[in-house]
Amino acid sequence: MTQPLDQIKVLDFTRVLAGPYCTMLLADMGAEVIKIEKPGIGDDTRGFGPYQNDESGYFMFLNRGKKSIELDLKSPESITVIKEMVKEADVIVENFRPGVMKKLGLDYESLKEVNPHIVFASISGFGQYGPYSQRPAYDLVAQAMGGLASINGHPDQPPTRVGSSLGDMSAALYAAYGIMTALFHRERTGEGQYIDVAMVDSIFSLLESNVMRYTIEKIAPKRIGSRHPISSPFDIFKAQDGYIVIAVANDPLFKRLCLIMNQPELEKDERFCRDALRTEHVDELKVIIEKWLQAYTVAEAVELINDGGVPSSPILNIQEICEDEHIAVREMLVELDHPVAGKTKILGNPVKFSKTPPVIQKPSPSLGEHTEEILNKYKNMTLKN
């Protein structure tokens, strides 16, 4: 066995982002992921830009290494084929709105009759039960309802959605951890089971200590921009040609920063001499630091501050991080040769295994690319169109 999920078969009913990212995490580990797509149309994201030679970049990065079969979920023949496939499958993943799989006759209760060992994972906005379970689920809604938007952004600005789809991505990650845990359990006991992951629960989990601050102190944390709630100066600051991070978490580090800034008197200033006082006067301190930073470019400031023994870093934009040597060395951008799109660079897998590294070599499938292969396998079944 060369990859951890060799011989593991995943029936993938997912669309758009959360579900496809989850099954991609399984495909990277060697699972055979069979993506069941709507005839003639396929996953919505096949129509999402950006495009390369008319292939969707969005679809390509989320569906690498998967197979595609076109099946009309409303046709009884398709359902028959799917049930044949379920007999040999190990995992099912879907991210329809709760209730849809049941209407199709493809819910866990129905399919475990066909294969009691199946691990069946559902990803949805609000979960399979609970008062909001039927609400529509956009990432924006999950971030808003999950509490994250309320603590993201600057105090004088509105609550802010995080600039990437964390509701989808975090639900996908929790589901991948759940599916692997369930597969491990099944390997030891033979038991299959059902897994329910909600985007809102996932976002709520990412709030980490913000939740404790409320449950213990009864104070709801608010938006505080980029700064640290307790230590200062620990924030993003403006230099001549852009922004930098300075991370001072204690008094000795602040003393060093004062020396770097050639303003040793600040260390004794009664507003700044202790961490708690600095946080109390954080706005005044920021003005002083940014005034000093006006004399330096980002590159100069980061070097000067680090050389003086205080942690500092630039803030990379998407171009800079994509071109960065560290990302290249870590194989976080992987070149893939797609039969239609040609050579393209897609996101790598951030888990680096010594014995069974993720293999990211097969491109995403064209719509229905494996329909014939798969139908032939399942008892030479053919479908009416």
Next chain:
Amino acid sequence: MTQPLDQIKVLDFTRVLAGPYCTMLLADMGAEVIKIEKPGIGDDTRGFGPYQNDESGYFMFLNRGKKSIELDLKSPESITVIKEMVKEADVIVENFRPGVMKKLGLDYESLKEVNPHIVFASISGFGQYGPYSQRPAYDLVAQAMGGLASINGHPDQPPTRVGSSLGDMSAALYAAYGIMTALFHRERTGEGQYIDVAMVDSIFSLLESNVMRYTIEKIAPKRIGSRHPISSPFDIFKAQDGYIVIAVANDPLFKRLCLIMNQPELEKDERFCRDALRTEHVDELKVIIEKWLQAYTVAEAVELINDGGVPSSPILNIQEICEDEHIAVREMLVELDHPVAGKTKILGNPVKFSKTPPVIQKPSPSLGEHTEEILNKYKNMTLKN
């Protein structure tokens, strides 16, 4: 076997957030997690607020269900005890700066000699290799270097750290998925291995399609606040007493919104009649919608808009989400009885299993609570102090 990770033993060398959250995800599934802590001091987070009866809420929520043993990693006797423990362990997790475990003689190369079946996971800021691997790792730095800060926030504001520690949380999640995958592989082959997860790689992975937009179009996405890059109005809007989400992703939904607002003429306005045009004139459209929203409270507006068939939701703050019925029903806040702190509510686990639900019943350990029990077990070893 009642829980998936029954009989799985984790040696936990982690501190602060990323590592402890990862091993908590294993403890929730039934693993015996033995936290190795610095004598007399323990995990730094034992000194982080908020406190309840002098117990750190931060420590309590991240370390539930774990055992604590005090061991001085610089004493040869401790190293001897640890190597005895490694013989019986299944998983090791650590989040020191790269190189520290090697200096202690506790790196993977050394410990696989003791137990070749061990799964050993390291979580760090920049990973175990690559040009920046030795740089200090704060969540703020990971978010800045990973590209996320550059696309988080409003266009007229500086790059913004997300208001929770996503660098830590995402690295913990990727590591949990990696560890479970490696355990599954070990169950089938007997092979142990080493896993390396970096916060910067994890943050970079969360950027999802933003990366494609650069690699294919060579345009680096920028901060666009809460709005959708392609569809409008799909954003956060101000009502009388707070903010709401409105999610209009196509022309028919916009028509409905115009009817709800009693401004049917907008639908035919040449600035707003198609989705692409609305995104081009998104600022003007936002002014019109927010002017209309001045007449409604959040509750009124959300009801009115949803009733009209357009997705809308409130934006919950931390208090509201913690008190929300959905979160209660989904067991996302779990009451725990801690011997010192008393009753406290901590974050639940967002993965809902039908057969093997996470058990969150044992509180976090006091410092060294299990030292004697564990030392007695490992050949009645005792330590010089």
